[in-house]
Amino acid sequence: MEQQFVKAFRQARDWLREVDPHARPSISGTQVPTAHNGCNWYEIDQQLEYIQPYSGGSQDAMHHLFNPRLLITGFTGYGMTGEPAKYQQWQRLFYGHTGASIFWHYTLLNPDLAFSEQGRALSETFGRLQAGIGRVFMNSTIREDGIAIHFSMNSIRGAWISDGKTAADMGNVMRSSAAFADLNKRRDAWVKELEARGLQFRFLATPEIEAGGLKNYKVLILPYSISISDREAREIEQFMERGGTVYADEHTGKMDERCLFRREPMWAGGRKELVRRGPGDVGIQPALPVDGKYLRTVRDFGRSRLFGLLPEGKTTVTLPKLHGVVYDLLRGGIASPHIEASQGMPVLLLERPARIAHLQMDASLVLRLTDESGAPVDRSVVRIEVFDPQGKPVRYYSSNTDIVDGRGRVEIPFALSDRGRWRVRARDAISGLVAEQQVRL
Helix, strand or coil: CHHHHHHHHHHHHHHHHHHCCCCCCEEECCCCCCCCCCCCHHHHHCCCCEEECCCHHHHHHCHHHHCCCCEEEEEEECCCCHHHHHHHHHHHHHCCCCEEEEECHHHCECCCCCECHHHHHHHHHHHHHHHHHHHHHHCCEECCCCEEEEECHHHHHHHHHHHCCCCCCCCCHHHCCHHHHHHHHHHHHHHHHHHHCCCCEEEEEHHHHHCCHHHHCCEEECCCCCECCHHHHHHHHHHHHCCCEEEECCCCCCECCCCCECCCCCCCCCCCCEEECCCCCCCCCCCCCCCCCEEEEEEEECCEEEEEEEECCCEEEECCCCCCEEEECCCCCECCCEEEEECCECEEEEEECCCEEEEEECCCCEEEEEECCCCECCEEEEEEEEECCCCCECHHHCEEEEEECCEEECCCCCCCCCCCEEEEEEEECCCCCEEEEEEEC
């Protein structure tokens, strides 16, 4: 039935494309994967182009890397205000979200239509993201630390049938099976441990492991992986033979892919590459060695390196020695060696091989960005702001423009009724350099 559910998404997607080839197949309000709801996100994400998810069940760490092309705008708002509301948006940026789906507008505004406390917090954060930072992240690719967490729908089913009970008044599935609740608890504990250690990881689903997906990894974590297929077992054994380390527990491999108990659990006799314990040190150091607990992201942005540090409270970050020129994307300019950070003000650094020196915009609104040697900057983002003849900013004409190999072009869809002298301001999101032009209509 789960496979039929996936096929239903595929069929709906195909029908949609027959009606509108440019439409984006999408769903919203995603749920924690359970034995009964069909939420096999690895399989479903392959059928979609856009998703409005919730974050429960470690979904933030799942969707983006199950399908890196997926547009994600997680539901946000509810009862969150202040720093926690800001933190959620930065956290989701680190996990590949490209926007936010707000629930709901009533909590954003006071009765006089002024922003509420929640509205002010989200407006401030969205403004910073839309000023070019979000586009920099969208144009970057994650540098993984070689750590994979097993995502196994078979194990979810296997855990539930171990002790699950159905009842007429059954509500929360966590209360219907202690084993299933334990699986979620162990998986989430590993996620939180790796996040606290500043390590980047991804979930690897059963089909990915069976297809040889472990070849690029150093560590595999099996949290309550009670069901392991024969093909998975062969790939995991080859992974260990290549020197990979596996962290397992007492439930690992008790069942086969059909959730039938094996005569003997997988690797019951032990192996030197297999460690049976809960969350802890996995022998890999974070790419950005900074003391303290931070959600971290390290990404490639053209020939540059993008670093992100998101703390859970106010702190001072002392940066290690980095190479090249290091820009502070959020505060502007060259990064200070000591940066005050908080839930709403993470540390966002971009390490470049050379200083960005010149931003030019000609009368036809073509942008040129060069470094201190005169060479074109391979990759950047420029924020475009447009001001009407009275000097007022016109938000609906403002946008972000990609710079590729030192060049970009500003496109402004002026209306036929627009008259007078308009001002166009371009600001490089990395260096902060500014260029302006007048447009007479």
